[in-house]
Amino acid sequence: MAGVPPAALAGGEAVAKAWLLELLAAAPLPAAAGIPLPELAARGPALCAAALEAVGDEHALGRLRPGGDRHAMTAGAAELAGAPGPGAAAAAAAALRRALWATLLAELPHPDAAGVAALAERVAHVADAIAAAALAPPIEDALRGAEDPALAAVDRRLELHRRDGAPFALLAVEADDAERLHAAGGADADALRALEAAVRAAVRAGDAVVRDGGERLWVLGPGRDAAAGRALAEVIAEAVAAAGAPHGAPLRAAIGVAACPADGTDARALVDRADERLFAARAAGRPVT
16 A cells, blocks of 8 residues: 555554553453563564554565564564463454554545545454464464474474575474483472473564473574574573572573574474584583584
8 A cells, every 4th residue: 555654653663552552441450460561662663563564565464474574473462462362362463453543544644435445454454464373373282293293393384484485493402411300300300391481481472382292392483594593592591591400500401403494495304403403512511502
């Protein structure tokens, strides 16, 4: 659509503010405290700017959908709104739709009836894309029962890569001496659970964390190249070290990083490369090599 987004709205801040007001107006008073204001303030404008761009451009709308480089961002809409479940996620997407509509309508100069109808249709398409991403089941749910969940997860991500060419990173994460910690039980086993919680807290919305049936975790980071995957690995290593200290020693993890397409476009090759780099990091005595 011509003239969308207007220059005054391009940064997304005005829509993010309107979204916050919509969320507050719709929430029962006790639930309002659950809206993560720092996260919404930090990441909300970028999401709203992407949504505004998608209202005006079909290619930008495709970037919000599965396989697009902004799909991970749209998948985080529920998290930004503090939505704890599917119903709340749908309500958060509806609130964003209202914020987009009201802010655009107020900014555009005297649109005619046809312009208003076209704008309403575009806003609806964008809101539907955001709602679909926010309501998509976690990849772990889709992989339940898979013989090799990590390989299946990479295969799914490669299907999207073949359509859009977007890179992704694959991280293999495992605690040092994981088998002994698991077998020991008690505080040692608790430390392994703390490691998984730390990994899940360190990734962004849209990343996937998959357990392989043992003590290894696999992280898929859509849109991350090799450098971004390594940066995520460093963040995860720091989070793990702060997560627990069985017997007084900080918990340590080794992390192997592979990236598509830099390390190939075959699922088994990517899994093997991340696995090799995990063992190389462990042999070097460092979380990441």
